[in-house]
Amino acid sequence: MSDIDQMINELVKFRDERNWKQFHNSKDLALAISIEAAELNELFLWKKEEEVETIDPVRLCDELADIFAFSLLLANKHGLNIKKIVLEKIHKNRMKYPVERSRDTAKKYNEL
């Protein structure tokens, strides 16, 4: 079994032991991702560049894991193949951000 399938299996098992599927509609799963993302961001709030790379690694792992967990559950709910959608998005981004125009700039594609 792939690493992704193993994670999804464990997440689904955890969810089903608690009978939580009833709460996991797509809108709330998306909201949960965004709340966990904010908790991740809180680790960096008010921090200068030099302090940013020295944050608590345990909290970083916990918050990132939560983001992955809810993202995996949402993807699973919609039957999405995560590797496939990520590789396809990279492909789309190659079109939106051609190397010659996007090199060394953080501008958005519509401002290039």
Next chain:
Amino acid sequence: MSDIDQMINELVKFRDERNWKQFHNSKDLALAISIEAAELNELFLWKKEEEVETIDPVRLCDELADIFAFSLLLANKHGLNIKKIVLEKIHKNRMKYPVERSRDTAKKYNEL
């Protein structure tokens, strides 16, 4: 190579072709996750329960892929093993949410 490593390889390649590592400090990567999460949430804004499961699947894939992409890049920057941190977080959550007390309720662990 695992699916996760393949995604990371492609993301790093895409990033390095554009020389974007200079922009990818942890604070901005975390911010990017949270901005993509908000774009995902926008698909569900003002939508009632019955409309939620019928949103545009292409946009859902695109936004979820963006969240995975920046989360993978941030994890990779800190040398984290994604499967490991997700499984460890599930383990922690088993302690915080014992089956008997958390079954059928969406309450947070500190309100159980």
Next chain:
Amino acid sequence: MSDIDQMINELVKFRDERNWKQFHNSKDLALAISIEAAELNELFLWKKEEEVETIDPVRLCDELADIFAFSLLLANKHGLNIKKIVLEKIHKNRMKYPVERSRDTAKKYNEL
């Protein structure tokens, strides 16, 4: 003095007593707004429509107050007149959402 100026005065006083202006660059103030907004959203997470209007009013006040506080500080930092920018945005939205086309629909202006 207007209500808005009174709030800003108290916020600036609170900030300056702690010498916190050094942390209040625009990027972190914007990030703080977004983190407080996520804390507000957490009150509603996993809640069905009928539970939504019965959330803890004290926490609602606290989270909303935090959002106003950081938004007022960011506006003040850039010398913005809040009433003016809100009324101007309503004016812009009148153009983007003409009554006849936007009535009874939650569609975004580019999908009307």
Next chain:
Amino acid sequence: MSDIDQMINELVKFRDERNWKQFHNSKDLALAISIEAAELNELFLWKKEEEVETIDPVRLCDELADIFAFSLLLANKHGLNIKKIVLEKIHKNRMKYPVERSRDTAKKYNEL
């Protein structure tokens, strides 16, 4: 009429002309605040400290105005007096962040 009441009056008028009250439950208003906050944050994404204070002032005004608009509508929906809740929150924060311990530090109250 106070500046705040004037803004709320105009927002309610705009909303009611379009019959949008049906969409403005508390959960979606909170979600809207958070989506607008992410759009504000996008102005600062990948920007270094020295670039941050030179962002497009029109977009800053637009995004901040949207945050104020939805926050005012949510406060109004719950009959909250905005000046009151902001001043009360400052009062609470004076307890959580005593001057002598919080001066010159961005630490959270539970880490002081």
